[in-house]
């Protein structure tokens with residue numbers, strides 16, 4: 001087995017692998033660069049799939065299970081492609097007390113997904129966070145990057161409705 | 177291990193008994209050498225300590241914090257207490273939480289009667305579990321040709337992870353997720369039998385303190401574990417240096 005696996009072939013000829021390679025190079029293909037490399041994959045591809053994990057593991061001579069363990073430990077990494085739209089609900093203490101669990105449950109029911117999942121049509125990813133730093137506005141959620149405070153059920157479902165309809169419109173324009 | 181020319185000796189007391197320790201000796205090692213029992217679960221002689229299970233917590237005069245004996249080095253003048261009402265309460269709580277987090281149904285377990293968790297519960301006088309059980313739905317991975325992993329009995333001590341990494345050198349195991357979602361995984365969270373890195377040596381199975389890892393074909397209470405290989409391998413390695 002070669003000591004430094006600079007020559008491990010990336011999973012595809014996608015240009016983005018060059019950015020990933022550059023990150024590993026910068027860290028001398030050392031295992032220490034694992035988290036930084038996974039960040040680069042996440043940023044470049046939006047998620048980490050088995051192929052990319054195998055590639056990173058082989059390139060850094062890191063055990064597969066360790067790479068998988070790290071990828072699932074940090075909330076920042078995701079193993080599945082994200083939906084086109086994201087709703088992040090806060091489950092920090094303040095938001096929790098102000099009724100976010102009930103809101104979340106309702107959203108989960110309406111869209112048939114659990115927190116951390118994406119709808120089958122790929123429109124919506126439902127995510128959770130631990131305190132978004134806006135406790136005064138609790139309960140707080142972020143809809144595609146726009147923060148919404150003092151959220152109630154009607155407002156939340158409204159916002160979600162808006163996001164997903166826009167998605168459908170874009171879709172129909174694309175299809176037309 | 178090569179020792180410096182002169183090892184400095186520390187003097188301290190454990191449960192009021194004056195003892196001498198090398199400076200690279202943990203309180204756990206020192207206690208064991210002096211015949212004092214401290215309960216442990218994640219500690220495994222021959223691999224690194226990680227201080228995960230917190231069963232070995234001890235009191236040290238001068239600090240209100242409880243410290244894990246397996247991770248704390250002996251220091252000059254220390255006054256260590258390994259047994260007190262307070263410690264017993266905490267140790268029982270640790271065991272309570274371990275029992276409640278998975279499905280430890282001893283009566284039908286392959287390790288019934290040979291399980292370290294069960295043995296400790298008996299030893300520390302646990303008659304019932306004081307917190308509600310979580311009853312998680314967990315898988316049993318029987319894909320390996322020789323062994324089985326039953327997540328229902330796993331206490332996440334990571335002995336399997338460390339022995340496979342540090343002694344066998346395969347690092348088939350690791351832990352995924354965090355908190356109550358943590359699971360022991362092989363390779364890319366795939367069935368153990370399909371994990372290419374596994375050499376089928378069985379070390380992980382032998383060091384697992386519970387019935388989470390066992391040999392195929394064992395019925396209830398039939399799984400006994402053989403640990404002699406670890407000190408043996410350690411000695412052989414030292415001899416080679």
Ligand code: SF4
Pocket residue numbers: 339340344346347348349373374375376377378379380381
């Ligand atoms: S059988 Fe050996 S190589 Fe396979 S997982 Fe267990 S310790 Fe690792």
Ligand code: SF4
Pocket residue numbers: 329330331332333334335336337360380383384385386388389
């Ligand atoms: S499988 Fe056994 S050795 Fe491995 S973490 Fe679980 S209880 Fe510990």
Ligand code: FES
Pocket residue numbers: 090091092093094095096130131132133134135138139140
């Ligand atoms: S708890 Fe939700 S913003 Fe702080």
Ligand code: FES
Pocket residue numbers: 215216217218219226227228229230231232233244245246247
């Ligand atoms: S034996 Fe010390 S923390 Fe587990």
